[in-house]
Structures are given as structure tokens and as C-alpha cells.
Amino acid sequence: MPTETKPAETATPLSTATVDPAKRITPAQSLEQYTGDPNFMTSLARGLAVIQAFSQQTRQMTISQLSVKTGLSRAAVRRCLYTLTKLGFAGAEDGQRYSLRPKMLTLSHTYTSSNNLSSAAQPILERMSAQLRESFSVATLDGDDIVYIARTTVNRMMSVDLHIGSRLPAYCTSMGRVLMAFQAPEDVERYLSRVILTPLTPRTVSSTEKLRMLLRNVRRNGYAVCDQEFEVGLRSLAVPVFSPAGKVVATVNLSGNAPRMPVMDMQTRYLPYLRAAANELSVFLR
Incomplete structure (x- = not known):
């Protein structure tokens, strides 16, 4: 049986290293592989990319911030947010900083229950x-x-x-x-x-x-x-x-x-x- 490791040394966690921006693949770039596929719904994929951009660290974001994070154009992000807001999945109390709405939980519940x-x-x-x-x-x-x-x-x-x-x-x-x-x-x-x-x-x-x-x-x-x-x-x-x-x-x-x-x-x-x-x-x- 493996022997026990030595007690943890006192150390301060290192900050998460930043990946070179030139090597980071944005969601928009990952969608390029589907260019020319007539059955691929690019608009749906963009909407999902916008949803996945939100996290515990970035619960509220502007259109500009989402554009940078996803690699999508501001116009594309705006259309995605407009649709998500109309359907009740997102919203912006101040009209600028968007966040996801509780209705988003219905998607996760559908997965876990099925x-x-x-x-x-x-x-x-x-x-x-x-x-x-x-x-x-x-x-x-x-x-x-x-x-x-x-x-x-x-x-x-x-x-x-x-x-x-x-x-x-x-x-x-x-x-x-x-x-x-x-x-x-x-x-x-x-x-x-x-x-x-x-x-x-x-x-x-x-x-x-x-x-x-x-x-x-x-x-x-x-x-x-x-x-x-x-x-x-x-x-x-x-x-x-x-x-x-x-x-x-x-x-x-x-x-x-x-x-x-x-x-x-x-x-x-x-x-x-x-x-x-x-x-x-x-x-x-x-």
C-alpha cells in the first residue's frame, strides 16, 4: 500500500498563471471549424457561448466585456442578450450589466432529472x-x-x-x-x-x-x-x-x-x- 505523504508544507498558493492571449482560443474561434456546415446553427452556438461566459467570478458583464470574453462581435452579443432577455434567461437591471436569471436553472434541472x-x-x-x-x-x-x-x-x-x-x-x-x-x-x-x-x-x-x-x-x-x-x-x-x-x-x-x-x-x-x-x-x- 502506498506510504503516506509528508505533511503539507506551509506555502502560499500561487496565483493562477495567465495564458498567453495569443494562445487562448475564444469560443468564437472554436466555432470556425463548423464553417460551411449547412446543418450547424451558428446563432444557437453563439447564444450558448454567451451563456457560458458567465461564472462565479463574472456574474455581471457588459456587452463589451462579453464580446472580449467570447470573441464575438458586439452586435452578435447584443442580439444574443436581446433574445435571452426576451425569453427570461438573462437581464440587466441597469440596462448595461447583464446577468443570468433563475430561469436558467430549468436547463440544469432538465439534465439532472433526465x-x-x-x-x-x-x-x-x-x-x-x-x-x-x-x-x-x-x-x-x-x-x-x-x-x-x-x-x-x-x-x-x-x-x-x-x-x-x-x-x-x-x-x-x-x-x-x-x-x-x-x-x-x-x-x-x-x-x-x-x-x-x-x-x-x-x-x-x-x-x-x-x-x-x-x-x-x-x-x-x-x-x-x-x-x-x-x-x-x-x-x-x-x-x-x-x-x-x-x-x-x-x-x-x-x-x-x-x-x-x-x-x-x-x-x-x-x-x-x-x-x-x-x-x-x-x-x-x-
């Missing part, structure tokens, strides 16, 4: 949280990010307020590493060739070769431990959820305070619970 895995996961996580008094999550892979589809929180440990629909980078999270490790080898290599390893803390993995080794270990061990790579003081453990065909479609995760939850304790006490939950979820995929 997705077997999401609807099945929530009561399982709630049962574990009630029994163990810890926070658990289930996530799937979307591009290079993980997306939370179920979550329970006992004690908030992170500076980021995570909820269903939240996205985090795969490379520095235990759930992301589980989901990436069980991809086809060629998909893993494509990911490693494009991923930008932004240092979020002094412990964040810094080289693609090291990340490749970590992913091999995850696949061999059947679980991933991420020790303060996403946020100082946060330690997490994740296991895969397999479909009947043997494909990993989701991951179950435990997150806790690093000083309170040693790695050895996570592996010996909590790993069996996570694996049992993953097996239970797999049943709903049959």
Missing part, C-alpha cells in the same frame, strides 16, 4: 455524507475539464464554491485524473500534447512527463489521490465508475482538509466506501 447517472448519484452521495460526515462528488469528463453532476457538501473547504455544473481542470484534480487515465492511449497522448499545466499551487504537476506517469499509476491502482494541487489544504480521492461495456463514464470523489485527512487514512478508511458507491452507480448504467 440523466440516470446524475439522478442515481445524488441519494448515494447524501447517504455517504450522512454516515461519514464528509463531502462527496460525482463528475464526468467534458473536453479537458470535469463537470460536477452530483455533489454533497458537509463542510466547505475550498475557496471556490462548487456545485452541480461546476467545471474544473482535469490535470490537477483526482476526478480529472481518473477520467483521463482510463481514456484510450491515443486520446491521453492528444490531451498531453495540448494541456497547459497552469500552476495553481506549489504542488501542481508541472510537466507532461510527470502527468503521464501519474495517469499510468492511476490506471494501475484504480484510484487517484490529489494532494493540494488544485488548492493548498485540499486533498481528494477518486475512483472510476464503469459502464457495462467496461468504459469509465464517471468518477466518485471524496474531498477533505489535508491536515485532518492523511493520505493513508483516505486509502484505508474511505476507499472501500468510494468503490462501493461506484459499483452501485454502475448498476444504473445497465
